[in-house]
Amino acid sequence: MASNGHGDEPPIQPNPPPSELEREPLVLKQRSLAWLSDQIAGIVEGKTPKWWWPAFIVATLVMLMMFYMIGYLFSTGVGVWGLNQPVGWAWDITNFVFWIGIGHAGTLISAILFLLRQKWRTSINRAAEAMTLFAVACAGIFPLIHVGRIWYALWWLPPIPNSYSIWPQFRSPLLWDVFAVSTYGTVSLLFWYTGLIPDLATLRDRAKTKIRRFAYGLFALGWTGSNRHWSNYEKAYLLLAGLSTPLVLSVHSIVSFDFAVSQVPGWHTTIFPPYFVAGAIFSGFGMVLTLMIPLRSLCKLEDVITERHVELMCKVILGTGSIVGYAYGMEFFIAWYGGNPYELFAFKNRAFGPYWWAYWTMISCNVISPHLFWKRSFRRNMIFVWIVSIFVNIGMWFERFVIIVTSLHRDYMPSNWGYFKPTYVDVCTFVGSFGLFCFLFLLFMRFLPVIAISEVKGVTPQADPHHPLGGAKGGHH
Amino acid sequence: MNSTAQPYAIMAEFDTPADAMHAAEQIRDAGFRRWDVHTPYPVHGMDAAMGLKNSKVGYFTFLGGLIGYTSGMLMIWFMNMYDYAIVVGGKPLFNPLFSFPVSYECTILLASFASLGGMLFLNGLPKHYHPLLKNPRFKAGASHDKFLIAIECADPRYSPTETRKLLEAAGSKHIEMVED
Numbered sequence: 001m002a003s004n005g006h007g008d009e010p011p012i013q014p015n016p017p018p019s020e021l022e023r024e025p026l027v028l029k030q031r032s033l034a035w036l037s038d039q040i041a042g043i044v045e046g047k048t049p050k051w052w053w054p055a056f057i058v059a060t061l062v063m064l065m066m067f068y069m070i071g072y073l074f075s076t077g078v079g080v081w082g083l084n085q086p087v088g089w090a091w092d093i094t095n096f097v098f099w100i101g102i103g104h105a106g107t108l109i110s111a112i113l114f115l116l117r118q119k120w121r122t123s124i125n126r127a128a129e130a131m132t133l134f135a136v137a138c139a140g141i142f143p144l145i146h147v148g149r150i151w152y153a154l155w156w157l158p159p160i161p162n163s164y165s166i167w168p169q170f171r172s173p174l175l176w177d178v179f180a181v182s183t184y185g186t187v188s189l190l191f192w193y194t195g196l197i198p199d200l201a202t203l204r205d206r207a208k209t210k211i212r213r214f215a216y217g218l219f220a221l222g223w224t225g226s227n228r229h230w231s232n233y234e235k236a237y238l239l240l241a242g243l244s245t246p247l248v249l250s251v252h253s254i255v256s257f258d259f260a261v262s263q264v265p266g267w268h269t270t271i272f273p274p275y276f277v278a279g280a281i282f283s284g285f286g287m288v289l290t291l292m293i294p295l296r297s298l299c300k301l302e303d304v305i306t307e308r309h310v311e312l313m314c315k316v317i318l319g320t321g322s323i324v325g326y327a328y329g330m331e332f333f334i335a336w337y338g339g340n341p342y343e344l345f346a347f348k349n350r351a352f353g354p355y356w357w358a359y360w361t362m363i364s365c366n367v368i369s370p371h372l373f374w375k376r377s378f379r380r381n382m383i384f385v386w387i388v389s390i391f392v393n394i395g396m397w398f399e400r401f402v403i404i405v406t407s408l409h410r411d412y413m414p415s416n417w418g419y420f421k422p423t424y425v426d427v428c429t430f431v432g433s434f435g436l437f438c439f440l441f442l443l444f445m446r447f448l449p450v451i452a453i454s455e456v457k458g459v460t461p462q463a464d465p466h467h468p469l470g471g472a473k474g475g476h477h
Numbered sequence: 478m479n480s481t482a483q484p485y486a487i488m489a490e491f492d493t494p495a496d497a498m499h500a501a502e503q504i505r506d507a508g509f510r511r512w513d514v515h516t517p518y519p520v521h522g523m524d525a526a527m528g529l530k531n532s533k534v535g536y537f538t539f540l541g542g543l544i545g546y547t548s549g550m551l552m553i554w555f556m557n558m559y560d561y562a563i564v565v566g567g568k569p570l571f572n573p574l575f576s577f578p579v580s581y582e583c584t585i586l587l588a589s590f591a592s593l594g595g596m597l598f599l600n601g602l603p604k605h606y607h608p609l610l611k612n613p614r615f616k617a618g619a620s621h622d623k624f625l626i627a628i629e630c631a632d633p634r635y636s637p638t639e640t641r642k643l644l645e646a647a648g649s650k651h652i653e654m655v656e657d
Contacts, residue, residue, distance in 0.1 A: 183586045
C-alpha cells in the first residue's frame with residue numbers, strides 16, 4: 001500500500017476474457033464518474049432546450065382538453081359517452097387497463113431486473129419509474145370518472161361507511177382493484193423517491209441558485225453519501241425491490257380478476273392473470289422505448305442509454321410478445337376444447353363478428369410486430385424500433401378494447417345485442433390523457449435527473465474497487 | 478469561518494474507490510469508532526472494509542408487513558362480518574381467501590413504508606444540518622466523483638498528528654480539517 005499509483009496509466013488487466021465473451025460496456029467511451037454527473041445533471045441545470053417549450057405547450061393544451069371533457073361529463077352525465085346497454089364498460093375501462101399496463105414496465109425494470117442483477121437497468125430505471133407513476137395517474141382518472149356521480153365515489157372506493165353505515169364489500173374484485181392500484185401507485189412513488197435521494201443530493205451540492213439549493217436540499221433529506229447510510233439504503237432498496245416484485249405481478253392479476261371473476265363468456269378464463277401480466281410488461285416496454293429513443297438523442301445520452309440497452313428492451317418485447325401471442329392462441333383452443341358453446345361463440349364473434357377490425361388490428365400489432373425483433377440489425381435500428389414500439393402501443397390498446405367491448409356487446413340473449421361506438425367525448429378524453437402523461441414527463445425531465453446518476457456510476461468499471469480502473473493494483477486481491 | 482468554530486472532523490480525499498477502501502480497512506483496524514466514508518455511490522465491499530454489520534432495515538420491513546396483513550384481514554372481518562353483515566351472492570361473510578388480495582396489498586404497502594421509514598430512522602434522516610455539507614471540497618466531491626473519509630475529532634482514538642499521518646500514509650492527496 002506504499003505507492004498509490006495516481007497519475008499512472010491504468011494497469012492492463014492480466015487475463016482479458018475471450019473476445020466472444022466480452023460484453024459491450026454499459027457506459028460507452030469509458031466515461032468518467034464526473035462526466036456522468038455533469039452530463040445528466042446538466043440536463044436539469046442547463047438552459048431549457050428549444051424544443052421543450054413547444055412540446056410543453058402542446059401537451060398542456062391537450063391535457064386541458066381532457067379536463068374540459070371531464071368537466072362536461074360531470075356536469076352532463078355519462079350519457080355523453082358512447083357506452084350503453086349491453087356495453088356498460090367501454091373506452092373508460094379500456095383506457096384504464098391500457099394505462100395501468102404501461103405502468104408495469106417501470107416497476108419491472110426497477111424491481112425484477114434489480115433482483116435478477118441485470119445491471120443494464122440502471123440507465124433506464126429512473127425514467128421508466130417516472131413513466132410508471134404518470135401512467136398510473138392517467139389510469140386512475142378513468143375508473144374514477146366512469147362512476148358517473150363521482151361525488152359519491154368516496155363511499156364506494158375507500159372503506160368508509162355510507163349514511164346507512166354499510167361498508168364496501170370485499171368479495172368484489174372491483175374493491176380488490178382499488179387497493180391494488182392505490183398500493184401500486186404509492187409503492188412506486190416510494191421506490192422512485194428512495195432512488196432519487198442520492199441524486200437529489202448531487203443536484204443540491206451542484207446548485208448555483210438559492211431556490212435550487214433549498215428545493216433539492218429539502219427533498220435530499222440531508223444525504224451525505226455516508227457509507228453507514230448507504231449500507232441501510234441498499235438494504236432498504238433491496239427490500240423495496242423484493243416487495244415490488246410480487247406487487248407488480250399482483251396488480252395486473254387483480255386487474256384481470258375484474259374480468260375473470262365474472263361470468264361473461266370471453267372474460268371468465270383462468271389464463272387471464274398471467275396473460276394480463278405478460279401483456280402489461282409488453283406494452284410497458286413498448287412505451288419505454290417510445291419515450292427513451294427520442295430522449296437519448298435529445299438529451300445526448302447515447303453513451304448511457306446505448307444501443308445495447310435498446311436491444312435488450314427489444315428482447316423483452318420479443319419474449320413477452322410471444323407469451324401474449326401464445327395466450328391468444330390458447331384462449332381460442334380452450335374455447336373450443338372447453339365445450340362451452342357461449343365461450344366458443346364469444347371467440348368466433350371476436351375474430352369474425354362486427355368488431356373483426358379491432359381484433360385483427362390487435363393480432364397484427366401484437367403477434368406479428370414483436371417477431372421482427374428476432375433479427376439483430378432490426379433491434380439496433382433506432383428508427384425501426386421506435387416505429388415498432390408505436391405498433392405495440394396501438395396493439396395493446398386494441399387488446400383491451402377487444403377483451404372488454406367484444407365480450408360485452410353480444411352476450412347470452414340475442415335481443416340484448418348491440419354495437420358500441422365512441423363519441424367525440426370518449427376520444428378526446430383518451431387523447432387528452434396522453435397530454436397529461438406528456439405534461440408530467442416533460443416537467444420530470446426538466447427538473448429531475450432522468451437517469452439514476454448514482455446507480456449508473458456504480459456499474460462503471462472505474463467504480464469497482466477490484467477493477468484496475470477503480471484503482472486496484474494487480475495481484476492485490 | 479468564525480473564531481468560535483470547533484473542529485468537527487479530519488477529512489481526507491481519495492481519487493479511487495480502491496484507495497478509499499484500503500484506507501478504510503486501516504482505520505477500522507486502528508480501532509476508530511466515529512468515522513465514515515462518503516462516496517457518490519455505494520462501493521461494494523466497503524461495509525466489510527469499515528467493519529459494518531448487516532443492516533437492520535429488514536426488521537422494520539417485517540414488522541410493517543405483519544401489521545399490514547393483520548390489519549387488512551381484521552378490517553375486512555370487522556366491516557363485512559362483525560359490524561354490518563350483508564349476504565352477497567350467497568358467499569360467506571368472511572373467508573381468508575377472498576380477503577387475501579386486499580390483505581396482501583396492505584402487507585406490501587405497510588412493509589414498503591416501514592422499509593423507507595426504517596432506513597431513514599436508522600440513518601438519522603432527515604437532517605437539516607451537517608458540518609461536512611458546509612465544506613466546499615466535500616460538496617464538490619462526495620456526491621460527484623471523489624471518495625472522502627471523515628474521522629470525527631470526538632473519536633477517542635483521534636489525535637491531530639497521528640490521525641493525519643495515518644490518512645497520509647493511506648494515500649490521500651488532500652487532507653483538511655472541517656469545522657463544526
